[in-house]
Amino acid sequence: MVAFKASEAFRIDDDELDEEPVHYVGSLIDGTKFDSTRDKDEPFSSKLGYGQVVTGFDHAIITMKKGEIALFTLPPELGYGAIGRNGVPPNCVIQLEVELISWITVVDICKDGGIIKRVMEKGEQAGPPGDLDEVLVKYQVRQDDGAIIATTPEEGVEFHVKDGQFCPALPKALKTMRKGEKVNLIIQPQYAFGEMGSKSTNEFPSIPPCSVLNVDLELVSYKPVINVTDDSKVLKKILREGEGTLTANEGAVVTVRYTAMLEDGTVFEKKGFDEGPLEFITDEEQVIAGLDRAAVTMKKKEQAILTITPEYGFGSTAVKCDRAVVPPNSTLIYEIEMLDFVKEKAPWEMTSQERLEAAERKKEEGNLLFKDGKYLRAGKKYDKAADYVHEDAPFGDDVEKLVKALRVSCWLNGAACSLKLNDFQEAIKLCSKVVDVEFHNVKALYRRAQAYLRTADLHLAESDVKKALEADPHNREVKLIQKNLKQLQAESDKRDAKLYANMFVQTTKDPSVGTKRLKVEKVEDDKRGEEVTTTEMEKVAVNSAPPPV
Template sequence: MAITFSSAAAIAGTNNFDDEEDEPGEEIQSTPNLEVGEEREIFRGTGIRKKLLKKGEGWLFPCAGDEATVHYVGSLPDGTEFESTRSKGGPVVLKLSTPFFYPELDRAILTMNMGECALFTLPLSVKCNDVVESSIPPNSVVMFEVELISWISVKNVTKDGGVVKRILVRGNGLSYLSDLDEVTVKFSTKLPDGTIVVDKSSEAEIKFYLNDVLFSPAILPSIIKTMVEGEKVCVTIQPQYARDVVSDIPPNTTLTIDLELVSLMHVVDVSGDLMVLKKIMKKGEEGSSRPEDGLSVWIKSTGKLEDGTIFDRFGFDVDGGFQFILGEEQVITGLDIAAATMAKGEVSLLTIKPQYGYGENEFRGNLATVPSHSTLIFEIEMIDFIKGKEPWTMNLQERLQAIEALKECGNSLFKTQKYERALKKYTKALYMDEKPIEDAEARKMSTLKVSCLLNSAACNLKLNDFRVAINYCSSVLEIEFHNAKALYRRAQAFIETSDLDLAATDIRRLIETDPQNREAILLQKKLKQLEAEKNKKDSKFCANMFAETKKYTNQEPKKMEDGISNMKITSHNPPQFEEHTAGISNMMTRGDELTWK
């Protein structure tokens, strides 16, 4: 099945974590974990001390807003108890960071994990519940023995309290979702009296893409994006959002949704323009690297059309799978760039638009013909790939040979106008230069580096990435101050970015170094033409601007004079009013003559 989605929603969702606001929390002093029996101050300068009585389990801690189930016993330093849940027969649920009888206590609970028992010594710096405070002597410290039995994580999904999620069962995943991902869920929606109005929990699991604008209820994807695989939650929907979930409910009705994220499949925008999507059906080996450009990979793959017609299968009848070299145009572009993102053992479903497939061409597969402008579906398994040797594992001679080979390969690609592929070769060669080298070979390595930087700049000029080209040339000039090619290519890029003054500086330096440089002289001529055109446009703009200013200024005295002549003397005006306005009129006329004649 092809991966389909709303492009606008997908693009908006690729960075959805940037918009996510963290819940407010307490800044806890970073110190080693306490051992049983050890005591120390836990919030710098507050006087709050913690003594560990029993270690908890796991590495998770509650957050502000969570609902913690605890036992506590409050006592004075002499052992006198003034408050205890144990004597009342059962634990209590406290909403952390919400003021209760002792405001400092919930801050301390944030430092505990599941099952932990600790003794907190707290200064009496904040007013307590009156009943409790009456049993505590003035200016006394208090002590709380607290056992954190469990807690429910609470997340304010909409940030306004309208949709609140409580985690009932924690999931086993670590990564959250984006709009492109496909999820499988179960859920049911209930009224306050427990009546189920929507039940999707007992029937077949529901599978959909998070960016599906037609999915109902529309609030569900935003909740799911805060979950991990296997997580079960109870979501409280306040009335302002409830009608969007179930339309035919009474006004001011609160709903609850029991929701389980059964499974998920991450979808990756491989090409960066939504033209090649990779849905990960089976994850690859943990910690596996990714194949490198120019090295061999072995895959098994089945190619289909959108209607399900299989047009090709390869790698199944060969031991080890079908072999090809990444970045050498031995397969279609979409398959090539997707394979470069896969781990060993990974199985993925690719959806490849025509621009990255066979485009306008008809293709005769082994099993069927692919019409022009076809979207392709590939199920691909990464069997194995050759792992490239990392630069830091190479000796100096190996690195020099590798850089030279990459540079020559890039040059060949550049000559055939395959600029993007050439740029990859040069970039990889520059990456090889990161390890320090001895002085004896520094000159040769520097020469190779300058060559790759210059060629990278040339590629970016061809690809219209002028700012990047400028950066590459500047890197060369840091090594060789008067490098002619760097000055020339940077001047070209400056002209394209309309930085004519900077281009003029580079051309002047170039001609000072080599007065007979024909390319520099031609570029200088082009620059002078552009400067003349720019000056002409600037002059015309200034002339128009001053003409408008003159026209406006000429009109103002006339308007003021007309306004004064139209003034009417009423019985409320003093006798000298007429003489005064006439004087102003004469003055404005004289001013007009002085200004413009």
């Protein structure tokens, strides 16, 4: 027996309610019965938070487990209060014998009453599907009068969530469901077929205007689809989840087998079957970019289907492969299994000597890529090399000087890559790291000045040029920047002088006219200035940056 006090708190979630089928018998303390669902031989469906019986009834229900029978004693303030009703006198303590038969979660999916979901059977723990995922569902659709409109085959239907099925409400509902979940949906016209209804098709009969639909929906399963490259040009559909949580990484040695096809099903390559598994190192251009990028997202034993657009495949070139020629601009399909991988060691897993050797190796790889014009990949190599000899990494005094020089070299080379890629802010950041430890490093000041010129920070560029020439008065590259800088500053001064001259002349004649013309001329001058500045700055030797050191 449980007694409640009015001060006990109860809260209902704004977008999720519980609906509980219960039996209850209400009686006074002397045993006089005033209400009973058992006499009606039908359970009562209670919606929490609506006070459908009495306030204390909601308090009681949330303490119960499915199948439990309990007797609750409620004070008047949680019962029928000072007025009383239904045969209960005023200010009367009552008793409720309650059996919680089950409970149903009710969700207002769009928070406007347009799609109400009642969870009939909960699904697994794994999260709901997303727009790209491929789902297998079963459903039956009925009108208000119970007439069946549509039923899926026994095996269900498969589709991508974003592509939808039957009516707009289904994708919205599916994105709230879990694998194995069964629900009942009440769908208002605005999420079904609206005021117009729909004409009959080969699949479905006609649906009258303003129809409210009742749908029994089951999410049988789904296959996650991963947007590998964030631009939807390499998609990975997982057929079988891999083991554990670890995936391969850049620089990992991966072992795979795959069947590669064109969109029409033509197999152009098979690897890892009769001749044994295929092994390659990720991020080394040993396979096409799409396959390489997808491999680092895979777990051991994972099976997937990759869809790779030409940008990450063979591009606009025809390529002869083992079994067929891949035409230009072909989208490729790979059925792949990740058999195994050995991740590249992280810096914290290495000894000091191993980190030093790895940094030297990555730097040299970056140099080769830089010479080949592969600046993005070269920059990544320099970043990795710098990580291996990070400032916080412990090194002995005997190699500290070598480590510092290697670190500075990687930052400088990374800045050179950033300049080539027009990533001037990154170039400034890397050069600043060098200047922080070597105040008069000419290469760092020179490359940062280049970046400042391209961001139109002329005063900062002038400061770096001045410092560089103090350290190396005869440096040819720095003098070239100085020459361009003076020209840019002269152009800027000329524009400013013209602007102020116009301001003086016009304001002495007619202040209001002067102000208007000043605004127009300033905009025009700014535009011309931008054109000149850009043209002149492009003359600066960004494209002739010294090779890596």
